[in-house]
Amino acid sequence: MTFTRSAAALGMAVALAGTAAGIAGCGSSTSPASGPAAPAKLVVWRMGASVPSQVTWMNGVVAQWHKKFPQYKSTKVVVDWIPWGNRTTDWTNALTSGKGGPDITELGNTDTPGVAAEGALANITSDVKAWSNGSDIIPGNLANDTISGQNYAVPWFGGVRGIWYNKDQFAKAGISSAPTTWAELVSDAKALMKAYPGTYGLGAPSDYTNAIVSFIWGAGGQVAVQQGGKWVAQLNSPQSEAGLKFYADLLLTEHVSPAKYIGETELGTPGATSGGSDEDFAKGTLDMYIDGPWAESSLEAVSKANEAQWASFPIPSENGPNPAPAFAGGSDLGVWAKSANKTAAWDLVSVMDSPANATTFANSQGFFPEFTSQLSNPGYASSPLLSGFAKAAGYTQISPLNSKNWGTADATDEIIPDMMKSLMQGANFAATVNKANTELQNVLNTGSET
Amino acid sequence: MAGISGQAHAVLPAGLPDGLPGGGKAGRAFRAGAFIRRHKLAPYLLLTPALVGIALVLLWPLVQVVIFSFQNYGIPQITGVAPTQWVGLANFTSTFKDSEFWLSLRNTVMLAIVVVPATLVAGTIVGLLLNRLGKKMAAFVSTAALMAWATPPISAAVLFYWLVNPDGGVVDWTLSKLPHWLVGSNNWAQYNWTTTGAFQAYVVIAVLVVWQAFPFIAVSVLAGLKTIPTELLEAARVDGASPWRVFWKITYPMLKPIFLVLLLLSVIWDFNIFGQSYIITGFPGNQNEYNLSLYLYDKAFASLPPSYGLGGAIALIFALILLVITVGYVRSSVRQGALA
Numbered sequence: 046m047t048f049t050r051s052a053a054a055l056g057m058a059v060a061l062a063g064t065a066a067g068i069a070g071c072g073s074s075t076s077p078a079s080g081p082a083a084p085a086k087l088v089v090w091r092m093g094a095s096v097p098s099q100v101t102w103m104n105g106v107v108a109q110w111h112k113k114f115p116q117y118k119s120t121k122v123v124v125d126w127i128p129w130g131n132r133t134t135d136w137t138n139a140l141t142s143g144k145g146g147p148d149i150t151e152l153g154n155t156d157t158p159g160v161a162a163e164g165a166l167a168n169i170t171s172d173v174k175a176w177s178n179g180s181d182i183i184p185g186n187l188a189n190d191t192i193s194g195q196n197y198a199v200p201w202f203g204g205v206r207g208i209w210y211n212k213d214q215f216a217k218a219g220i221s222s223a224p225t226t227w228a229e230l231v232s233d234a235k236a237l238m239k240a241y242p243g244t245y246g247l248g249a250p251s252d253y254t255n256a257i258v259s260f261i262w263g264a265g266g267q268v269a270v271q272q273g274g275k276w277v278a279q280l281n282s283p284q285s286e287a288g289l290k291f292y293a294d295l296l297l298t299e300h301v302s303p304a305k306y307i308g309e310t311e312l313g314t315p316g317a318t319s320g321g322s323d324e325d326f327a328k329g330t331l332d333m334y335i336d337g338p339w340a341e342s343s344l345e346a347v348s349k350a351n352e353a354q355w356a357s358f359p360i361p362s363e364n365g366p367n368p369a370p371a372f373a374g375g376s377d378l379g380v381w382a383k384s385a386n387k388t389a390a391w392d393l394v395s396v397m398d399s400p401a402n403a404t405t406f407a408n409s410q411g412f413f414p415e416f417t418s419q420l421s422n423p424g425y426a427s428s429p430l431l432s433g434f435a436k437a438a439g440y441t442q443i444s445p446l447n448s449k450n451w452g453t454a455d456a457t458d459e460i461i462p463d464m465m466k467s468l469m470q471g472a473n474f475a476a477t478v479n480k481a482n483t484e485l486q487n488v489l490n491t492g493s494e495t
Numbered sequence: 496m497a498g499i500s501g502q503a504h505a506v507l508p509a510g511l512p513d514g515l516p517g518g519g520k521a522g523r524a525f526r527a528g529a530f531i532r533r534h535k536l537a538p539y540l541l542l543t544p545a546l547v548g549i550a551l552v553l554l555w556p557l558v559q560v561v562i563f564s565f566q567n568y569g570i571p572q573i574t575g576v577a578p579t580q581w582v583g584l585a586n587f588t589s590t591f592k593d594s595e596f597w598l599s600l601r602n603t604v605m606l607a608i609v610v611v612p613a614t615l616v617a618g619t620i621v622g623l624l625l626n627r628l629g630k631k632m633a634a635f636v637s638t639a640a641l642m643a644w645a646t647p648p649i650s651a652a653v654l655f656y657w658l659v660n661p662d663g664g665v666v667d668w669t670l671s672k673l674p675h676w677l678v679g680s681n682n683w684a685q686y687n688w689t690t691t692g693a694f695q696a697y698v699v700i701a702v703l704v705v706w707q708a709f710p711f712i713a714v715s716v717l718a719g720l721k722t723i724p725t726e727l728l729e730a731a732r733v734d735g736a737s738p739w740r741v742f743w744k745i746t747y748p749m750l751k752p753i754f755l756v757l758l759l760l761s762v763i764w765d766f767n768i769f770g771q772s773y774i775i776t777g778f779p780g781n782q783n784e785y786n787l788s789l790y791l792y793d794k795a796f797a798s799l800p801p802s803y804g805l806g807g808a809i810a811l812i813f814a815l816i817l818l819v820i821t822v823g824y825v826r827s828s829v830r831q832g833a834l835a
Contacts, residue, residue, distance in 0.1 A: 130779070133797060133798070133799045133801070134796060134797055137570060137796060137801050140570050140573060140574060141570070141573050156799070159799055159800060160799075162571070162576075162800075163569075163570040163571050163574060163576070163800055164570070164571055164574035164575065164576035165570070165574065252780050252781075303685060304685075304686075304687065304691070305661040305685045305686070305687035305691075306687075307687065307690060307691050307692075308687065308689075308690025308691055308692075308777075308780070308781045308784075309687070309690050309777075310780065313777075314656075314689060314690055314777030314780075315690070315777040315778065315779055315780025315781060316777050316778055316779065316780065317777060320660070320662065324662070325662075382574065452799030452800070453798065453799060453800070456779075456798070456799045457793065457794075457797070457798035457799055458595075458782075459779070459780060459782050462780065463782050463783065466781070466783065467783075470691075470692060492800075493589055494593060
């Protein structure tokens with residue numbers, strides 16, 4: 046008995062070792078990066094949660110890819126879904142271990158410069174130059190993926206945040222047109238709270254840099270500017286301070302945002318994907334909610350009760366009439382530097398990001414395509430939900446959120462979220478903003494707060 | 496290992512590749528055996544495989560951490576786009592200059608100051624009670640308590656996260672239903688315990704940690720109590736000593752070595768809390784709620800870009816703090832004779 050069991054265990058061990066050797070053999074046999082040999086599979090890392098419509102879209106893309114490149118017809122495409130909060134750790138693990146990495150990865154457009162500088166992304170300059178659709182990409186967005194003239198990723202879709210509201214709530218509160226100044230925004234928020242007792246007017250989570258910057262820009266301020274090749278932080282300019290004070294006062298003096306959003310992102314506790322202002326808006330306990338059109342599917346997952354009433358308007362600037370500049374967010378596609386199948390990976394990227402496919406994808410998920418030729422689509426202006434966002438898309442800014450050290454400033458050091466949290470907890474305004482400003486300037490220039 | 500005794504060679508097939516005559520080999524093996532016996536080396540030889548294993552999985556990484564802490568080691572150095580450089584004490588100085596390091600150190604120390612005594616007191620009281628309970632009741636109480644201890648920290652943290660959730664958590668609901676004069680304020684509905692500030696978050700974490708840690712203390716104290724001769728306690732009672740006096744004059748002195756070990760373990764455990772604070776504070780995002788473990792993890796792994804050099808330096812500082820506390824306490828205790 047003992048003998049048989051240990052013999053079986055030995056057999057298992059041998060079999061396992063054999064499998065491992067087999068895998069290793071496989072990996073090394075496909076090694077030359079530019080070889081024409083078709084890989085057995087390609088791994089694509091997508092960010093966020095798997096949604097059925099995205100799976101259907103990806104299946105269609107793979108079918109097109111197999112048709113357009115018959116040499117890959119037996120190559121399997123595996124999509125791994127990475128929660129946004131885990132992306133840094135997962136990239137890091139794949140890089141340091143050299144194993145388990147993707148062939149293609151989606152990247153938030155603010156991540157790309159930092160990740161490329163780490164050597165994680167393959168240089169795809171020649172592929173992009175040879176790509177017939179390359180010249181149609183919005184030039185500013187491609188520049189974001191370019192370091193010293195070399196391309197490390199291509200823009201895939203873009204998106205801007207605006208303010209979600211319910212049409213019927215606006216009507217009941219007697220609001221005839223969307224607010225275009227901060228004063229109107231606050232008075233509308235209060236009118237909504239009066240018409241709907243027990244609700245809050247406008248959610249202002251403290252851990253929400255990508256929305257807070259719109260209030261800085263909306264007052265004419267800047268987060269940081271480049272002067273003589275160095276970053277100069279401007280969080281404590283009078284304009285920027287006006288924007289920061291307005292945002293903090295949504296809680297502190299206007300009381301249109303609940304205290305429970307202190308320390309939260311728009312999606313709730315950091316690291317969570319629901320349970321915050323998103324859920325409250327979908328449930329109807331928050332009247333106005335700042336986010337992009339991509340939030341629709343997750344809002345629907347909470348409740349579809351008010352879906353027919355959902356609409357949007359751009360984040361107002363301090364004195365109107367034009368909206369505040371919105372942060373030009375979005376995602377890029379990059380080829381992993383350690384991929385053994387870079388050619389096949391780029392070929393798949395070129396199909397995923399073809400103007401037709403990128404546009405279908407963007408439209409189905411509430412994003413905007415990155416191709417100049419597609420942006421003039423009249424469909425965007427006529428949809429009540431998208432019209433506000435489409436308007437906001439006309440007023441965008443990305444700097445300094447695309448600078449090399451922005452990831453450190455925002456994702457690691459949380460400079461703006463920490464500052465806003467302290468302000469909302471009642472810390473001394475000038476001292477808190479000045480401290481954040483010094484830290485931000487140091488990080489943007491040196492990568493370190495001190 | 497075959498060299499320990501000449502016998503081991505007997506089972507080996509003849510004609511080994513070294514081609515030495517069998518007699519010479521046996522002779523050498525015998526001499527080696529004599530050498531080992533004379534110098535009493537056998538125990539060390541038997542320990543060698545375990546030591547090699549520990550060295551590989553523990554000592555070598557430790558050495559690497561020390562090396563990294565003096566380098567700019569990070570992702571660009573691993574992928575080879577930038578060279579690894581010695582940076583002297585830069586990782587240490589930048590850590591000491593970082594206000595978030597001091598904040599996380601403060602959070603860590605404050606938590607330990609509250610949680611360690613609370614755990615020890617609660618555990619000791621429960622241990623004393625268990626000692627006086629009947630067999631069945633004692634089994635029931637200790638099983639119930641040990642279930643809290645056996646709950647994985649992550650599960651327990653998620654449980655507490657739900658309990659204090661501002662949307663439908665039972666704690667906020669209860670507080671908001673209680674009369675206001677009793678709970679001090681009527682703002683408990685939707686009160687966000689976990690992200691509002693470090694104090695609120697660590698109140699939750701402290702309760703969670705004490706709840707999970709006291710059963711171990713209770714059972715250890717109980718085990719200690721069973722070793723105290725009952726005559727001593729009876730004699731004290733006959734002499735009219737109060738329970739309070741019995742505890743401080745008999746129980747405590749006799750259990751002092753156990754208390755010392757429990758105290759040291761508690762300090763080390765409560766300094767190292769990671770999973771619970773990760774879940775409760777919603778890592779990453781609320782830096783003012785970091786403790787040292789979260790701060791270290793953030794700098795070493797979760798940052799963009801991650802810096803193993805900085806992480807190594809923080810880990811060394813962290814280890815040094817614990818070492819100072821431990822060594823200091825053990826030394827003073829040994830002088831007092833507690834461990835004698």
